[in-house]
Amino acid sequence: MSLWKFSCACALALAGGLPVCATDSAPESRPAENTVETDTEFAWAPDMLLTDSGVKFSQQINRTEWDGALRFAYFRERYQPNPDVDGLGYAETIDEDRLSLLANLRQRVAGPLQLLASASYYDGYPEYRRVWIANRYRQKYDDPRFPRIRGYEEPEPKGYGVGAGARWEYVPAQAFAELRLGYQHERTAPGYMDVLFTTPSGDIDAGALASRERLDTYSVSLSSENVLTRRVRVLNEFSFADTTDRNPRFSYQGSINVALGERWVARGYGGVSTEQPTFDAHFFGLTLEYEISPTLSLLVSGRYYRDTGEIENSLPVTSAAPPLTSWEASAGVRWAVGRSTFKLQGGPFWTDYHPERGIGREFIHLYADRNWGLVQLTWSVQF
Amino acid sequence: MRSRPAPNLKLFLAALALCVLSGCVGVEKQRLVSKPNMQFSRTSIYSDSSKIMPLIQPGLVKTGGAQPSTCTLCR
Numbered sequence: 001m002s003l004w005k006f007s008c009a010c011a012l013a014l015a016g017g018l019p020v021c022a023t024d025s026a027p028e029s030r031p032a033e034n035t036v037e038t039d040t041e042f043a044w045a046p047d048m049l050l051t052d053s054g055v056k057f058s059q060q061i062n063r064t065e066w067d068g069a070l071r072f073a074y075f076r077e078r079y080q081p082n083p084d085v086d087g088l089g090y091a092e093t094i095d096e097d098r099l100s101l102l103a104n105l106r107q108r109v110a111g112p113l114q115l116l117a118s119a120s121y122y123d124g125y126p127e128y129r130r131v132w133i134a135n136r137y138r139q140k141y142d143d144p145r146f147p148r149i150r151g152y153e154e155p156e157p158k159g160y161g162v163g164a165g166a167r168w169e170y171v172p173a174q175a176f177a178e179l180r181l182g183y184q185h186e187r188t189a190p191g192y193m194d195v196l197f198t199t200p201s202g203d204i205d206a207g208a209l210a211s212r213e214r215l216d217t218y219s220v221s222l223s224s225e226n227v228l229t230r231r232v233r234v235l236n237e238f239s240f241a242d243t244t245d246r247n248p249r250f251s252y253q254g255s256i257n258v259a260l261g262e263r264w265v266a267r268g269y270g271g272v273s274t275e276q277p278t279f280d281a282h283f284f285g286l287t288l289e290y291e292i293s294p295t296l297s298l299l300v301s302g303r304y305y306r307d308t309g310e311i312e313n314s315l316p317v318t319s320a321a322p323p324l325t326s327w328e329a330s331a332g333v334r335w336a337v338g339r340s341t342f343k344l345q346g347g348p349f350w351t352d353y354h355p356e357r358g359i360g361r362e363f364i365h366l367y368a369d370r371n372w373g374l375v376q377l378t379w380s381v382q383f
Numbered sequence: 384m385r386s387r388p389a390p391n392l393k394l395f396l397a398a399l400a401l402c403v404l405s406g407c408v409g410v411e412k413q414r415l416v417s418k419p420n421m422q423f424s425r426t427s428i429y430s431d432s433s434k435i436m437p438l439i440q441p442g443l444v445k446t447g448g449a450q451p452s453t454c455t456l457c458r
Contacts, residue, residue, distance in 0.1 A: 035426070037426055037427060037428065039427045041433060041434050041435050043435045043439075050435050050438065051435075052434040052435055054434075058426075071434075073434075127438040128438055129438070172410065173410045173413060173417075174407075174408060174410075174413075225423060227407075227408050227413060227416050228407070228408070229407070229408060230408050230412045230413065230414075230415060230416065231415055231416065232416070233416045233421055233422070233423070235423045251442075255423060257416070257420075257421045257422075257423070259415035259416060259418070259421055262415075265418070265420050265421060267420075267431060269431075273442040273443070273444075279442075280442075281440070281441070281442020281443075282442070283440070283442060283443065285431070287431045289420055297420070301431060303436075305440045305442065305443070307440070307441065307442045310441055321441065324440065324441075326439065326440055328436075334428065341428050343427070343428050349436075351439060372439075374433070374435065374436075376427070376433065378427040378428050380426060380427075380428045
């Protein structure tokens, strides 16, 4: 087919596709489809153990799809102070965790249109770096060998989020647009700085001044999923997020799935993330999958990540991460047995930080280069 | 002197744009792209994403969120 005829065919598809969407009939009543999925993920380095495990129940009944998930994350870290700037600090093993609840709803309200809603809640540390940083301030201001410094409080990080949106299948089974709006509130583990204050009796005493503890994030994301050819499916995602005391963050990720043959699939992605004044990140990855049999597939993956370091806007002490480069290689297998499907994947990855003047010095052991191992195990059953 | 895009390139770009807007592959020709491992799946079984990697690589966090600790005395 010539390009001209190809273009005409596409134009006709456009002209003819939209009315079809607008009058798409409601799906017929059918039995509920239920899925239970459990997954666990481990990442470890000589002084770190990070895990994230969860169970999710999903159900699809006619026009309604919903899922609910319970997740548990655990962080075990061998904390080390930097003696150059923390003479009283001491090494210790710290354990923290996080419990999360997540729910999603997709309700088809017209043939091509779905309304989306989501909610989430967590109690505990959202990530391992905050565990380390909070311990630094705990040792400094609440050292068991000395009285607690006035102004310091034991952190209780937690947060919740809600989201709403719409997904429009503007050409049946071929083209989808999705818009999501989100709001997230977090109570963080704050940073502290030394201050002097006058007591009621007129004496000068030392204290700790906490940074902002409560943060709000507003986000909007827009995505487009398209079947370009009989072998290629693409997804383009654009996101904006605005967090208290920070400039808006823009993120883009493009993903492409290609059926190289009857048994070969390649899944690639690449993206950028930028936030004023100085944060830029880019990343890409590729997974190759080979289907040995209808129930058994092998996977190999490679990923690359690089950024310019987190936003450094703290005057006396910074906990922001210096520039990071990271690589990952992994291999895995997915196999189906009856109604169950299992996936096991793992491999090494490496983090390489590039310390800069005035950034990362306080937490030089947190932002040390590490050789990690990563394993993911998933089990899904449909009934 | 600036070279002008070839007519065939213009047609190709127009066709590509129309494909993105309308789709060019009928349902009957979507056998390969409809396989579970060709979908942008929300399930971990067919997803290549990781729950832990965004904790280590902050640029993967799309929704913003907080840095590990906020500044106490900001510039």
